Amino acid sequence: MDFKSPLEAFLYWEKKTPDQVFLNQPIYGKILQYTYKKAGEEARKIASGLRALGLPESSHIALLSKNCAHWHMSDLAIQMAGYVSVPIYPTLTADGVQLILDHSDAKAIIVGKLDSYEAQKAGIKNMPILSIGMYGVEEKNTWESWLKAYEPMVPFERDPIDLFTIIYTSGTTGMPKGVMHSSYNFVFCNKIFIKKLLAPDHFRFFSYLPLAHVAERLIATLCICKGAEVFFPESLDTFASDLKKAKPHLFFAVPRIYAKFQEKILEKIPQKRLDLLLKIPVLNMILKKTLQKNLGMGSALIIGSAAAPISVDLIHWYQKIGVTILQLYGMTEDCxxxxxxxxxxxxxxxxxxxxxxxxxxxxxxxxxxxxxxxxMLGYYKNPELTASVFEDGYFKTGDTGEYDHEGYLTITGRVKDQFKTDKGKYIIPAPIELALSANENIGQICLVGTGIPQPIALITLSEVGRTKTKKALAESLMATVRALNPKLEKHERVEKVVIMKEEWTPDNNLTTPTLKVKRNAIEKIHKPYYYRWFAMEDKVIFEAELI
Incomplete structure (x- = not known):
């Protein structure tokens, strides 16, 4: 269908298939289902409540919640009321929440499913809060009370080229930027993706990556354009079973997720045994189908990976069990x-x-x-930065890359990630990090080397790595380094590996909410130790022993 906006698409499906299930919300072990009709009715009432706040036209309404049915209904309500949505990552601290609320000029906020609302609440100041009691968030205004107090409203019609949403980049460096997009941008992309996806009429999607991120938000609007059915995980503990029940046609993940899935499989079936079973013709097909089913990917038409580099070895490993991971590339700014x-x-x-x-x-x-x-329409309140990232109408991505003779693009690194050793030689870390990450013991990696003669690899351990002895870890890691170094230029060769005492997470601000490593934050903490680590005799160093 040639929709002009996600809202127009929703209204079409609401009228055509009112009784079809739109949202599946697991809670307390049960599934609450929202049909297109029920979701539309609730969104209309919430939109009436938003309008009753007396806010100016096209006001910015923030949305702080993990993925859930009410995120989607809130987004629809904001559109119906004629306002602009400002999604906020649900893992942000109170300071991070306040920073975005202040910068975005948000006039109100909807607070939904969260792990730590009480800790984040301090970041919400001087604005109406609409809370969703179903998820244990109780404020003066609640979703449930508004459903009783307000009548459904007739949705506002806005120009598709008007501002639809402000998406704040997860930010591996510096202040997050507010990327402005129109609803036209989303439906234009989705026309292309739906055509290429060749999705069935009853399309299913499992939504778990943050909806504040452009990729998940784009898929969310794709689901609306397609009249799809959306599923959510209830918790981290139920994630695997929830995914298995959903049987999605499209599955999208960052590389870290695929690595975690692999670790879980290898915990149950060690690699040597898996290799042996896959060599047996009859068992080969049965095992592949079983693994695909247990992963929840038995019905998947597209299994995609983006947001960060993924190991070639990891992709090949999945191919052996019949799962094809397709690498994708895009940015918030280019939708x-x-x-x-x-x-x-x-x-x-x-x-x-x-x-x-x-x-x-x-x-x-x-x-x-x-x-x-x-x-994008530009960066919110920053025309100077907007102008600086365009060159003759082209957006400067900040990524460096190379095309082969067939037109395939390889990302070689980030322009700003290059660092210089004390030999005066520049090093691009991404390709080296990707090669080292093939070692199953490595969970996360950040290659550094400013001010020392050779680069060193800071790593966190994978679940597999945490089961190994220090001796086994050291031998495995140095074997990987020794195999890689001859393929590198002399100034690029890795001198040492330092194993961090704790994992890098969004909670300690060492990764973004989409699990990209924040190089600047890691360097800020560890840079004073580079010279000391480099001078040590050991080639593999355990940070915990030095604290």
């Missing part, structure tokens, strides 16, 4: 319409070819420059 591998054209290790609707070129420095018809 994720950039590059993708497909089942027909897939080259492992690359992020695929540019979509036909995208124009791309490389700068003299190798930076990837993108142009499409769904580019």
């Amino acid at each position: 994720s319409l950039s590059h993708a591998n497909t089942h027909e054209e897939n080259k492992v290790g690359t992020v695929g070819k540019a979509h036909e609707e995208v124009s791309v070129k490389l700068s003299a420095e190798g930076e990837i420059l993108i142009k499409n018809d769904c580019m």
